[in-house]
Amino acid sequence: MAGELEALVRQVEISALTINERIARIYDALHALHDLTILLHRVEVGKRGAAEAWHHESGFGIDAYGYYERLELLARARAGEVDPLHQIYYADARVAVDPLARARMYAMRDMAAAIAGIKERLAGLAWIYYQDATGFAMTYPMHDPCTVVPPDFDWHSYHTYVAAGPEANPARKIRWAPLNLDYGGQGLMVSPSIPLYVGDELVGVWSFDVKVDELIALSGIERRRSRTTFIVEGDGSLIAHDGMQTVVREQGEVFREELASLGGDFAELDLDDMLAQRSGTRELVDSSGTSLRLIYRAIPNLGWLLMCTVPTRSVLENVERSFFEAFERAKAGDLSHRIADVGGDLQAVVDGFNSMSASVEETLAANARTMSALEASRAHARALFEAAPVGLALLRGLEGEIVDVNPALRRALGREPRAEQVKLGRKEPSALIGERLPALTPQDFRGDLEALIADALACGQAGPVERELLGRDGQLVPVRVIGRRLERDDGCFVLACVEDITEQRRLQSQVLHAQKMHAIGRLASGVAHDFNNLLTVIIGGASLLGLDLDEGEPRELLQSIEDAAEHATALTSQLLAFSKRQVVQPRRLDPMAIIERCQRMLVRLLDDDLCLSLRVAEDLPAIRFDDAQLVQIVMNLVINARDAMPEGGTIEIELTAEDEGSAGPELVLRVRDEGEGMSEAVRERVCEPFFTTKRTGTGLGLATIKEILDGAGGRLEIESRLGEGSTFTCRIPAMTTAPVVAALEPSRQGPLEGLILVVDDDQLVRDIAARSLRREGAEVLTCAGGHEGLAALERHADALRLIITDLMMPGLSGRAFAEKVVAAGWRGPILFMSGYTDDEIHRQGISAQSRGLLRKPFTPSSLLEATRRAIADSRP
Known part of the structure; x- marks a missing residue:
């Protein structure tokens, strides 16, 4: 490729930007000095008394050479003891008698630190100096003024002051003085200056002397024998050139070469047009007849042009290499390569090749994008198919052969690949692929799915149909099936949406069960008043009759009547609780009395192979609770324990008091059984309404207990493992009064x-x-x-x-x-x-x-x- 030319164009571009960035920083520094000086003039110049005192106390005077300065400071400077932060003024005897000049010197007495900071941050500055309209000046770095200019030097005639003054600079902007040779011996300089005005009065000028060599060094253009680099002003003056000779006749005067002096086509270059275009390339012939390629870039803040020339012959050699490399890359399939602009007659060939390569590349890229979009669409569709929460099966033909199936359908039917098959990367036959969907239905209902497939192929859609499919172990899974015709390049298919409705059926069953229980509750509520009246008579009659009987069989029969009536009361309360109609009447209870009442009823409900063990601690606290609900809790827990031990065993009821947690004192009721226990999955759901592991259970017992305890500020805890039995712990907040003492008989x-x-x-x-x-x-x-x-x-x-x-x-x-x-x-x-x-x-x-x-x-x-x-x- 034309690598050298491309690299050179980039170097010129970057170099111009680098120089421009440095100029921008110089401008920022000049504006900062301008603003600070104007502020000092406004604040300090009016303090004439302070200024005169400062001149007197500082030891200002006129030395033997005619300079007006602090005499002791000048003496140290001439001895080589210059303090870089101790300001030295250029002033003569005229300033000594000018109050305004002395006031301005006073106002700017502490500028040395600010100037030193700018000099340190901006490499390439030779001098920073201020020229006041009253005739004094100051420069940085500090030095003995007599080593540079005479004391009567007219700063108003200095080229920077003239360039920034009102005649040459009516816009009052930063102006660049012509190229000059430094009075201090630091070489060729260019000097930007900014005027300072208070109203319409010019009070002074700040100037920087910038080394031209430093600007050229900023370009960073690699120097070669075949290249020439130079900087040209907009008026055609050569600021810098690899071979330029600067001739000095006397101090401060410089003779410069013009661009036209290079001969050949250089004299014909339209610099205004090049500045307007900002950058580009030109072909020209030098004074020796050599064909050159000129690369240029404008430096806008200065009105300069950075230029570099290279022989056209070397460019052609690079073009030949560039074409060869481009062809080789194209043969290898890389069409992204472009040949750099070479200009001249070959530019049309370069443009044609680049255009052809771009067109072919865009066509191939468009094809690649289309293929990528197609693959992405397929991947997206596949991801949706795999992640769908309902079962999906792609069926072929009227037979309904399964050609694809998603994980949701496999999970629903228990037909997922076994772990060992997945590990070995095999597909087991039971993964549904190749089977007929109708064949997964019991024989009597296969025709329904076959009809659904036929209707979907004929009409575009069919269903829904609710049927049952066979799982891995022959278990029937209720599903709802909808069919949609799907046309692909390889044929016409049916996409079957197979929704597992097991949970829906379960919820429907729960709703029906809840409706039944609600009806039972309404029935119980409807007869509660009359039934409770009857129970009142039965319980009251038995109690009164028992008061007149001695111990013996008749007394025991009456006790049985009372227990049965109380059991009927608890049964009514449980029915009412299911329908949220129970009358809840919490009051102060003796928990032991409730347990003893339950014990009498439970003995009659337990088989002979079950033993009821009661452990009661002393000094039990009273609780505020509904006695019927407490009976209901005990009865439900013990009956659950009975059902968990069909082979017999011991049911333990423990009643104790605890005060160990943040909940405060509690009455603790524990019911333990020696049954099979529960798995973790069952334990997590056992308190859900309608969840039951019994064939004829309601699923409301533990749910009701938990609801009762939650309403009373208590809680239910369950401990159970398979093979280790279960423990149900009821924690009820205790009353903070003294332990229960049995009430006196009426x-x-x-x-x-x-x-x-x-x-x-x-x-x-x-x-x-x-x-x-x-x-x-x-x-x-x-x-x-x-x-x-x-x-x-x-x-x-x-x-x-x-x-x-x-x-x-x-x-x-x-x-x-x-x-x-x-x-x-x-x-x-x-x-x-x-x-x-x-x-x-x-x-x-x-x-x-x-x-x-x-x-x-x-x-x-x-x-x-x-x-x-x-x-x-x-x-x-």
Whole structure:
């Protein structure tokens, strides 16, 4: 390739940019000095008194040579002791008597540090100097002024001051002075200068002397014998040239060669056009007749041109090599190579080759892009096929032969390649490829899938059809199948979307189960009031009868009746809990009493090969809990333990108190079994509603327990491993009061006194309540409804101590009855009774947790407890 020419073009381009960047930094420095000096003039020049004092204290005077400076400083400078940061002025005797000049010298007394910093950052600066309009100057580096210029030197005539002044520079911008030879002996210089104006008054000029050799060195163009590098001003003056001779007649005067002096076609170059084009190449002939290639690049801030010439013959040799290399690369398939511009007659050939190569390259690139896009599309489609969450199978022909299948369908049917097959890179036959999709359906239903495939091929789509497919082990997997016709280059296929609906069927089953349980709950809720009234009579009658019997078989039979009634109460509560209709009435409980009650019922539910072990710690704390729900928790856990041990074993119930965690003191109930235990997968789901491992289970037992405990601020913990049994731990927040002490029997609390009115529409409930109260010494008046109760109140208001009324009664409800009683002037206690659910109680405006509510079914003892509490609460 024309590597040398290309490299040279790049070098010229980079060199011009490098020089231009250096000039930009010089401009920034000049502007900074301009702004700082103007600021000092405005702030400091007016301080004439301070200026005069400074001149006097600093020791200014006129030395033997006529310089006005600090005499001691000049003496040290002439002895070679120059402090680079101690400023030295160029001033003569005229300045000594000019107050304005002296004030400006004072204003600029500390400029040395700023100037030194600029000199250090900008390599290639020979001098930095300031020329004030009053006639003094200062330069950096510092030196003895008499070694450079005489004391009466007119700085206003210096070329930099003239170039920046108002006549040559009305725009007041940075101007470059003509090429000059340094007074200080540092060679050829170019000098940018910036004028300083206060209003329309020129107060001074800042200038830099830049070494031309440094600018040429910045170009970095590799020097060869066949090359010539030079810098030309826009007016045709040669600033630098590899062979230029600079002749000095006297100090400060320079004779320069013109570009035209190089002879040949150099004199014909249109420099204005080249500056306008900024860069390019030209062909010319020098004074010896040698054909040259000229490469140029403008340096815009200076109006200069950086030029380099190379013989055309060497360019042609490079072009020949470049063509040969380009052809060889094209033969090898590399069409990205381009031949560099050579200009002249060969440029058309170069352009034609480059155009042809670009066209062929673009065509091949377009083909490659098309192929790449096609491959990407195929890969994307394949990725979607593989990652689809539903099963996909590509079927061929009416037979429905599977030619492709995605992992989701293999997983659904359990037909994934075994690990050992994958490791060996083999496909096992059971991976579905080659099988017929209809053949995966039981014989009686294959026709449905065959019809779906035929319809999809004929009409474009078919389905959905819900059927069951055979898995690896013969297990039937319910699926929903939709067919879509898919036309490809290799034929017409059917894309079967096979959705595993096992989970959907399971959810449907759960919904149906939930609906059934809801219906059961509604049924239980509907009969709860009447059923609880019956249980109240049964429990109350058995309890009262038992009080008159001695120990023996009749007493045991009565206890069995009570236990059965309590079990029926718990069963009703569980049914209501399933439908969210349970009446929750938390109160202070003795947990041991609840466990003993459950123990009596559980003994009758356990087979002979099961042993119930009870471990109870001393000083158990009281808890605030619903007693029916606590019974429900114990019963469910023990029955689950029973079902987990069909071969028999021991069920252990442990009741203890713990206070080890951040939750505070807790009552801990643990139920352990010796069954088979649970796997981790089962353990993670065992508390999900409707999840069950029993053939006839509801899946609601543990879910209900967890919900009850969560609502009470407790928690359920499960420990279980296969073959090691299971432990269920219920943690219930304990009350912070003292341990539970058994309450005194009602008969030991003293007799009830006074008249009590009992209002209930159920005669059996009225009778059992009246019997229970009369046994404790109370007088009891019963009424069958609210209106009858109002009449009784009117007759016996003065004697009444307590009114007990059913909440829901025909005619006049218990709540309405109570309101009329209060309106009639009654100020005594009212105790409500109800066997209805939370919803019904709340609709009557009564809280299910109220102390003034007695829940049915109740025992005589709970009736007496509620009665005494109501009377006690009413006392002032």
